[in-house]
Amino acid sequence: MSVEKRILQQSQAGRQRLLGAVLVATLAAVLLIVQLILISQVVNRVFLDGSDLAKMWPWLGLLLLLALLRAIVIGAGDILAQHAASRVKSHLRQQLTNHLFLLGPLYTRAERSGELANTLVTGVEALDEYISQYLPARNLAGIVPALVFVVVLALDPWTSLVLLFAGPMLILMLALIGGRAKALTERRFAEMSWMSAFFLDMIQGLPTLKMYGRSREQAAQIGDISRQFGHTTMDVLRTAFQTSLVMEWAATAAIAMVALEVSLRLMNGMLPFDRALAVLLLTPEFFMPLRQMALKYHAGTAGKAAAERIFEVLDTPEPVVQPAALATNGHPAAIPHRFDLGFDHVGYTYDGRQRPALSSFLLTIPHGQTVALVGPTGAGKTTVSSLLLRFIEPNTGRITVGGTALSAIDRRTWRAQVAWVPQQPHLFHGTVAENIRFGRPDAGQADVVAAAQAAYAHEFIQALPQGYETVIGERGARLSGGQQQRLAIARAFLKDAPVLILDEATAHLDADSERLIRAALARLAQGRTVLVIAHRLQMAYQADQIVVLDHGRAVEQGKHQELLNRNGQYRHLVASYQGGAL
Template sequence: MWVTVGVALGAVGTVGQALALAHLLGDVFTGAGPTGAAVAWVAAAVAVRGLGGWVRAAAAQRCAAEIKLELRTRLLRAAAHSSGYDGRDRRSGEISTLLTRGLDALDPYLVGYLPQVLVAALVPPAVVAAMLPHDLLGATILLVTLPLIPVFGALVGLHTRDATARQWAALAHLGGHFLDALRGLPTLRTFGRAEAQEGIVAGVADAHRRATLRTLRITFLSTLVLDTVATLSLALIAVPVGLRLLHGSLDLTTALTVLLLAPEAYLPLRALGSRFHAGTEGMATAREAFALLDAQDTPDPAPHPRRPLSGGDRGHAPRIRFENVTVRLPGRTEPVLKDVSFTVEPGERVALTGPSGAGKSTLLAVLLGLVRPDEGRVLVGGRDLASLDPEAWRHCIAWVPQRPYLFDRTVADNIRLGDPDAGDEDVVRAARAAAAHDFVTALPDGYATRLGARGMGLSAGQRQRVALARAFLRDAPLVLLDEPTAGLDADSESAVLAAGERLMTGRTVLVVAHRARLLEGADRRLDVRDGLVREREVAR
């Protein structure tokens, strides 16, 4: 509303300034001299115009800040929600670019372009209305030539929109690739591929540079076109006014009024064209942001409304049944899981074996609710997993991934993720069960030692035992272990296996196992290969 008020004040000030200044100059050129009233009117008109501009800018800045804050908040929530296992909605690089560089590009659009649209809608009609009583011919020429600028601007704007969309796509690709390269830098350095990434990043950056230059080229050419059209249109008004003034058919004050009002009619449209080009990146990023948010807001295709688990469900491991489950992941032509069917009885320990990339971790992700089957369903205690409340269901699961994530918090805080309401004694008890107590107490501040991001300062085996402590603290009836001993030395592997055995005792267990020791004690073995799941005999 305040933006509209500012624009209206600016329109009144613009017309008033031109009329007052024309009368003041007319008095000066005719020798009457400036009067105090005329000077006061000019000063008042300039003040009103300046006040309108200030109100418009301040209100637009405030609105832009609120809109960006709201979008950033929603995008952060979308990023947290889309950090699923399968990567279908995991567009962290693009979201990161939107949160930083992308949303900042909204300023020229929200603060510059949109208010200028109101200016272009109000000021030219006001100028035409003010000119009609003074010069019908000038007002007619103004009415005929004014539409030329938006017409040419729209034609050029179509090319600018496409070029800006390509520029934004290049920038998003650059941001995503750079973020992935940073995240994987330790791995790249380990395998000696860090320098090779320099050339890849340079190539992506060069593509963004070329897209930016193409956009700037169109912007500069369009500015030339709009300025030329406005200048020629203004000349069509100024030349007849000058000729009629020379022949005495038009008085000086009227001529000055027309010459001062006419540029004010073209100026908002010329400014709209330039601000349009400055705001095209903002429009592109806004479309992308809302597309991401719309994708997140799409309702889940669950066949039944979500229902919470009952208290009995959390106390006992339910019977789990996979029925003709098929999962497809982006970038893969073949399904990761194809028509998978099997049953896990309560209290049963099932080992999942098979080559890397066969779909074992994806199968666990389906059970966690992080991946939704493209076909088929998973029944938990006879109820469709898609109909259960996901938070309640995950409280029934203790999950130990292959590479557990530790946060930049204390050791106790990281363990307490298993049960946020647990007391200090419970945390210590869980750490003892996971064989983590001894190394934790040896840390500088014990359980109050703050870990770096991703558990910086701990070895792989220590990080795995902290994850096991989380699982012990959760004390859930269903345990999912995703190759917990991968990449560990012999001592760490023995400690993790012993703690894992204690965790699995008396619970329903699905364990991804590559090593023979993890197969010990398994009731059944399911071999996952080429997207299929087959029953194998367990060596006794």
């Protein structure tokens, strides 16, 4: 399916408005044709036939009315075309956002954030001129010349032969030049996306660049990228100028040819004056839509280049859900009453990797118990939490909740039952209260404060300039790492979900805060099913069960002291963590 068809399929309302814009513009062209024929008749009657100008006032009034009506019609067409572009852009942005949510963190981590942001904002915006200007111009380039040709054919068949030859020649010339314009525009959009990603990397890594003395080198690279983008932009503009110049020259030459042959036949008495004047007035209007399309051709190629990248993202398949457990009786399964979690021979391999992250992984977390996962880096701990959060789906085996296949439960419904505190929480630009309310958007201020108190965040929040209404900046820029972590824990308290996933939830805390948070988390864990990803082994000591992972398999399981007594891998991990033998 062509890019244009896919764009127009995004919004039925947008499609209808674009069709309306083309029809209205066609009506404007018809009104112009009538105007020009009337003008030729008025001029002929006044200057050649010697008619009294006073008798021409009805004709002049009709011309004025047609001009006014045409202006209104043109304005309506522009409004319809702009509405069509707005509808399609809005729908595409929403569709892109929804699809990125479905693709999940695994996809966004593999892509450059700046490039995705450029596609979502600049790429979609590039469709504005494509839809509101290029598509109407291209459609009118096929309709209006045909209408003018039919009228000219009726007035002067000889001139129609010139138009019949010149029109296709102009289209052929545009097509020949258009191939280079398309390639350059695609390259420009790719370079703009790369530049956006590079700038975002630089901004996010500014402290590192300053500390390692690499800021000048980075600035030089940005200069090189900017210069290359500038050169490509100039190539695009140069090609657009050449396209317009060639089309203008060809159209002017064709109009001059028509003027010459019409004048010769007029002087020889082979063509009446009124018809000759009408043909001379209509001929530029035959070429005008083709010239307009040439002017908008750059917008067309830019829109297509952006659309191809947009559809590349939209065509990225979602994580595959195992078909055998999608639904119960054709409907998603209900949330069970108990939250026993089970991993039954689960296997998962990341795309592009040979070694599986998990292999025949077996684990049971009884309802209301806390299980801690420990193991070296790359053992598969984060993969287990990603599977439970349904950011990814298992390649083999299955995960169950209260005996029900997790894949049979709607993702949104399941995630409503889970509170998650990641190792590096994300705080959004907004107030402290707004960030805590991500745990429960309808929570009242008293609940927000209670959650903050439970996370031992209330004291530092009160010390902020506006307390809970303090704007903390993007990624919590105005807070320390420990403060950011405690706000994330407050979210989990506020959500009050039956399943809790803690990915090193006490990271970045001082010793006193860590002790208090552990006590708070112990209270929060009562009656809940808790999975702890313990990068720091102290988090695992009080768990009901500790599971040691190595190369994607559970190699040991038991309580802290029990595992120490076995003198196995867990004991070696603890010894390494404490800096020596036990």
